[in-house]
Amino acid sequence: MKRVLLAALFGLAVANASWAAPANLQLKRTSGTYANGDPIWQLQLIEAGRVIQSWKAVASAKAHQNLDRRWSPGNGSPLPKGNYRLGQPEPWGQDLWMQLDPLFPTTRSALGIHNCYPGVGCICIPDREQLEDLADAVRRYNVDQLKVVN
Secondary structure, eight states: OHHHHHHHHHHHHHHTOTTSOOOEEEEEEEEEEOTTSOEEEEEEEEETTEEEEEEEEBOSOGGGTTSOTTOSSOOSOOOOSEEEEEOOOEEETTEEEEEEEESSOOSOOSEEEESOSSOSSSEEOSSHHHHHHHHHHHHHTTOOEEEEOO
16 A cells, blocks of 8 residues: 555656656648648647647748748748747737747748748748737746647
């Protein structure tokens, strides 16, 4: 019985430990498209290996999907695969902006998440309410990393 209790307490301690992996965002292209043919991308909030929330996104127009993703000045292609530092949400005119800084060599710059459509080069959340929901989740979970998966 002591072993069972100790194992349960240890498991609880591990689950609540501050050194556990923080939540992060992942961007993945889906097989779906918007009415104009632009691919639907999914921005997912991941915590402890589970999807907590997700938002539909645009990561470039249909015509730009196969362009060089590491080239700059921008050609409107989707973000390069890899890890990014994510800035906290901040006002940007009438919009919200979350800065993205690549953690790998690239000449791409001025990257972020904001409300736009169609999107060319950034991660665009077409629905303003969804963008505000994403910003709230980034603040609540203190998210500071994004991974572009595909």
